[in-house]
Amino acid sequence: MRRGWTTGACAAAAARAAFAALLSGRFPDPVSIRLPRGGSARFALALAERGEGWARAGIVKDAGDDPDVTHGALVIAEVAWAPPGCGIAFAAGEGVGRVTRAGLALAVGEPAINPAPRAIIGTALLDEAAENGAPAPDATVTISIPGGERLAEKTMNARLGIVGGLSILGTTGIVVPYSCSSWIHSIQRGIDVARAAGLEHIAAATGATSERAVQYLYDLPQHSLIDMGDFAGGVLKYLRSHPVERLTLAGGFAKFAKLAQGQLDLHSARSRVDIGALAGVLAALGADPAVVQAAGRAAGAGEVLAVAGALRGPLARDVARRSREVALATLSGRTAVEVAIVDRNGEFLARVGG
Numbered sequence: 001m002r003r004g005w006t007t008g009a010c011a012a013a014a015a016r017a018a019f020a021a022l023l024s025g026r027f028p029d030p031v032s033i034r035l036p037r038g039g040s041a042r043f044a045l046a047l048a049e050r051g052e053g054w055a056r057a058g059i060v061k062d063a064g065d066d067p068d069v070t071h072g073a074l075v076i077a078e079v080a081w082a083p084p085g086c087g088i089a090f091a092a093g094e095g096v097g098r099v100t101r102a103g104l105a106l107a108v109g110e111p112a113i114n115p116a117p118r119a120i121i122g123t124a125l126l127d128e129a130a131e132n133g134a135p136a137p138d139a140t141v142t143i144s145i146p147g148g149e150r151l152a153e154k155t156m157n158a159r160l161g162i163v164g165g166l167s168i169l170g171t172t173g174i175v176v177p178y179s180c181s182s183w184i185h186s187i188q189r190g191i192d193v194a195r196a197a198g199l200e201h202i203a204a205a206t207g208a209t210s211e212r213a214v215q216y217l218y219d220l221p222q223h224s225l226i227d228m229g230d231f232a233g234g235v236l237k238y239l240r241s242h243p244v245e246r247l248t249l250a251g252g253f254a255k256f257a258k259l260a261q262g263q264l265d266l267h268s269a270r271s272r273v274d275i276g277a278l279a280g281v282l283a284a285l286g287a288d289p290a291v292v293q294a295a296g297r298a299a300g301a302g303e304v305l306a307v308a309g310a311l312r313g314p315l316a317r318d319v320a321r322r323s324r325e326v327a328l329a330t331l332s333g334r335t336a337v338e339v340a341i342v343d344r345n346g347e348f349l350a351r352v353g354g
Helices: 007-024 115-131 148-152 181-196 208-218 232-241 253-260 275-284 289-296 301-307 309-331
Strands: 031-034 040-043 047-051 054-060 074-081 088-092 139-144 201-205 225-227 246-251 336-342 348-352
Touching: 007 031, 007 040, 007 047, 007 054, 007 074, 007 115, 007 139, 031 115, 088 115, 115 139, 181 201, 181 225, 181 232, 201 208, 208 225, 208 246, 208 336, 232 246, 232 309, 246 253, 246 309, 253 301, 253 309, 253 336, 275 289, 275 301, 275 309, 289 301, 301 309, 309 336, 309 348
Parallel strands: 088 139, 201 225, 201 246, 246 336
Antiparallel strands: 031 040, 047 054, 054 074, 074 139, 336 348
16 A cells, blocks of 8 residues: 655655755755655645745645545645754644643643654754755744644544644654554553553543443543554553553453454454354353354354343453453553443443452
C-alpha cells in the first residue's frame, strides 16, 4: 500500500520553503527535506506568501493509503525573524492545539508540536541556512492547520489535555498505512497523563459502550480513561514499563475471547477467535452436547455466546478469567488487573479481579 507523510514532515517542508523565501526572496517548489532515518522527501507547495520579515508556505498532507483524519489537510508554516540569540522557537497557529495537562513530552502551555517534528523542522531550517551561507537562524515558526480544531474532535486530543486543535506528530516523517501509530501514540500519552496526575486507577476500553459502563461504575475522571480500541497489547506493553496501581480492561465478549486465547491485537483482520476452544469451554462447563455442537458450528464468538443459554454468564466469566491471566502475564505482575465484559446494552456479563 502507498505510504504517506506525517504532519511533522509536511510542517518541516513548509517551514523550509518559507525560510528559503526569507533568505532569498523565492520559494523552492518542490521543496526537499531530510528524513530522520535517512533519505529525503519532496513536497509541492499549495501556498506561498511573504511580507516584511516573514514568509509562509503550505503543503497539502498526503497520508497515502492510511485512513488518517488529517489526510488532505493544509499544513502551513510561517517563519518570522526573531531577535538575535533566540534560536528557533515554535508557536501554535489556527488549528494546532496547546498542552494543558502534565505528563506529555511538552510542558503545559506549549504548542502541541511534538519533539520529533520540532527536530525535523530545526534540521530543515539549518540545512537551508547552510545552503545559503547564512548563520543558524533566530526565528519563530508558527504551524497552522485550517480546520484543525474541527478535525481534532475525531482524535483523543481533548482527553489528553490538548485543546484548540491537532497535534503535529511523526517520528520518522513517514506514515505507514494501517500501522495505527497515532492511535498507539495516543494510548501511551493517555497513560502518561494519568500517571502525571497521580491517578491510581485507569480503565482501557475497546469501545464507547464498555467505557461508559466502567466510568459509571467507578465514577472515573475523563483522563483516567484510555480508548484502547483493538490495541490491548499497546496498553499492556506500555504499562509494563510505566505501571499504575490498578487497571480495568473493558470490552465486548468477542474481543476478550481473542485476548483470552493470547492474542494482543484484537482487530478482526489481524486475529481470529478459536471457536472450537470456546465450544470446549462450554463442554467443560457441563453444556448439553447439542449446545456444544451448535457452538462449534458458530460463525463467531457472539453466536457462541447466544447459543450458550443459561451458561452465558459462566462462559463470559471463564473468558474474563483467561483474559486477566494473559494481561497479568504481559504486565509481569506490576499492576492489579480487572477484566469486565460488557454486552451491547452496557450491562456487565462478567467481572473478574475487581
